[in-house]
Amino acid sequence: MNEPSTLVLGQILDLHTNPFDVPPDEAARYLRRGGILIENGKIAATGDADGLRAAAPQARVIDHGDGLILPGFVDSHAHYPQTAIIASWGKRLIDWLNSYTFPEEMRFGDPAYAAEIAERYLDLLVSHGTTSVASFCTIHPSSVEAFFAAAEARNMAVVAGRTCMDRNAPDGLRDDAQTAHDESKALLETWHGRGRAVYAITPRFSPTSTPEQLEALGALWAEHPDCPMQTHLSEQTDEVDWVRDLHPHRRDYLDTYEAHGLLREGAMFGHAIWLTDSERARLRDHGAALIHCPTSNTFIGSGLFDTARAMAEGQRVGLATDTGGGSSFSMLHTMASAYEIGQLSGTALHPAQLLWLATAGSARAMRMDDRIGTLAPGSDADLVVLDLASTPAIAQRHARSETIWEAVFPTIMMGDDRAIAAVYVAGTQIAAGGSQPDHSHS
């Protein structure tokens, strides 16, 4: 059944090519007065506003004025169950997991609590302009059910999976290899490909999985190769040392995954900071993704991920909040943090590169770049509209800008949820809470 088409007007910044490969102005098409024509939840055309109005005179028009229309942000690594413990003080990775994370994750065996947090989290995401996320759940199937159900109610394309752990976690958060396999498989069969849902096979990380569990999940992935696989890799040096003790037969941290069929295209490795040259080469050669989590890496004190180096090596790189190890739900804030960490590593990432990482780069890391993170015709109409003068501090700086890059950079560096003027999910404008704003006046 065809719905009436919608024409969304504003400024358009279309990053059609990877700006790490070509100069930013060649990677982007900027339209001062542009539009996105939406039909049946998908982008039918992106172009000049007047041309689209003439081509689609019957379309309902929503005019965002000077708002900057971009693909909705894509957060390629997060833990929705950690929503309520974000910004917990004073610990580094292993202590932080034991002190804050595991006690909170224990609560997700209660389906009502899982549903409450899933709803709260997705409302926070949308209010920050994020339309897709790859999230860890907890060990409880109810945590996965709650998350996919909340995403389905919003028609959001999310990636999620049951977080598997069979050692070094408290009672109540441990399974075994067979249970991890069987419960993951059942959830995968229920949810993967249902609407916009994507199931990710999710071993938490090698310290909390025995080789038997990693082997069982590798076998499951081999049966369902189109699913992604998400985990953590080399986030802190203490963790790398611990993995060496726990997996003495493996040549390095990456090998704990590789030896069990968990290294190939579709693998998403959170953090990936403390890598050897051999690990870097194998990650690239297998087409796995490295997920940069800048606010988490500084908040938990993990280290500096060198984005420019990874891109120059030809790695697949996504950008992510890593909520609640990360200190923000906002991909604007996450881009700002990536910029600052880039500066410490000797490279000023261009606004085009930051925006690309937060959209197409993350989508590519998730192998979903044919659908999301892009304004290309045929892709899903997930959009964010930015107000580039959302606070007095940003507005006065924006007033000095002469190019689109100068205009958007203050919002990248200083913006928050006040900069999110509108969000569209699969062509429908939604507000936090999932309601649809009234456009009867337009």
Ligand code: GUN
């Ligand atoms: N490594 C294993 N689990 C986690 C987690 O929940 N957060 C972060 N930041 N690192 C991890």
Ligand code: ZN
């Ligand atoms: Zn994580």
